[in-house]
Amino acid sequence: MLQAVARVHGGLLRFGIGVSVRRSSSGTHQRGVLSNKVAVVTGSTYGIGFAIARRLAQDGAHVVISSRKQQNVDQAVATLREEGLSVMGTVCHVGKAEDRTKLVNTTLENYGGVDFLVCNAAVNPPVGSTIGASDQVWNKILEVNVKSPALLLGLLLPHMEKRGGGSVVLVSSIAAYSPLVELGAYNVSKTALLGLTKALAVELTLRDIRVNCIAPGVIKTEFSKILHTNETFWTQFKNKHQLKRIGQPEDCAGIVSFLCSPDASYITGENILVAGFSPRL
Structure with missing residues (x-):
């Protein structure tokens, strides 16, 4: 089964119910292309999401990490803080309305606003054909992978x-x-996300x-372990795509930071492949 998978000086770590929070300083000393911006990254306690969160923080942003399990959030936050990065974390199952609201409220309470949203959280309950997927499976995949980014953005937009x-x-x-036969629905x-981006x-x-x-x-992540x-x-x-190596989570992080930066201020509605090859013209 393919399972769902992801700078500041001083500060205070508080542990509450379902949330690990650090009150940051004003951050005016931060340097970087994303200095003093605030980013929310879902599914960001390991894999691609974690690499993205780390890179955004390295480039100066205050980053809110989230995933479904408190222990994973705490571990990710602790790791990045040890690197001197400005991060905080909260538990958030993006398929649950109450968790999305909590993620937004926690971000606002600690940073006062938000500039970037990166939707990485995803799920693929079964491994099998599209036709063989049950109604329950379809609902879960579409709820988490397609609907939740739009609903979360709706809360953050104002x-x-x-x-x-x-x-x-x-x-x-x-x-x-x-499409890979093994990944079914x-x-x-994921095709729907291309359309959601355009819309x-x-x-x-x-x-x-x-x-x-x-x-x-x-x-190379736990999420794609069944493939690699x-x-x-x-x-x-x-061999088919003439790849010399498998991709690493960090290969995705830099492009996300670029898309959030002023250098990408005239880029929108774009879908960028990070695959070592391109299946399109």
Whole structure:
């Protein structure tokens, strides 16, 4: 089964129910292209999401980490704080309305606003065909992978506008372009994110909110373990696309930081593949 998977000096660590919080300083000493910006990253306690959270923080942002399990949140926050990065964390199952609201409220209470939203949280309950997926499976995949980014953005949007606009990055998959039989309905959900990116970009451009998307290939994470540990699949996939290595989570992080930065201020509605090859013209 393919399971759902992800600078400040001083400060205070508080542990509450379902949330680990650090009150940050003003951060005026921070340097970096994203200095003093605030980023919310879902599914960010390991894998691609964790690498993105780390890179955004390294580039100067205050980052709110989240995932479904408190212990994973605490571990991720502790690791990044040891690196001198400005992060805090809270438990958030993006498929639950109350958790989305808590994520937004926690961010506002601690940082006063938000500039960037990166939606990485995803789920793929079964491994199997699209036709064989049950009603329950379809609902879960679409709820988490497609609906939750739009609903979470709806909550954050007024606060992003108050800060003069912002950037949203959705995390799709190479499966949106080249569906894998093993991933069934997951392929469909990731294809839907390409359309969601286009729709949101058009709707929000006059509100100074840019919306872009990355589509990772086979990246070495726990989420994709069923693929990259399958010697037959990986050998065939690597040879077919002339890949010299498997992708790493950090390969996705830099492009997300770029899409959030002023350097990407004229880019919106774009889907960028991070796969070591391109299946499109």
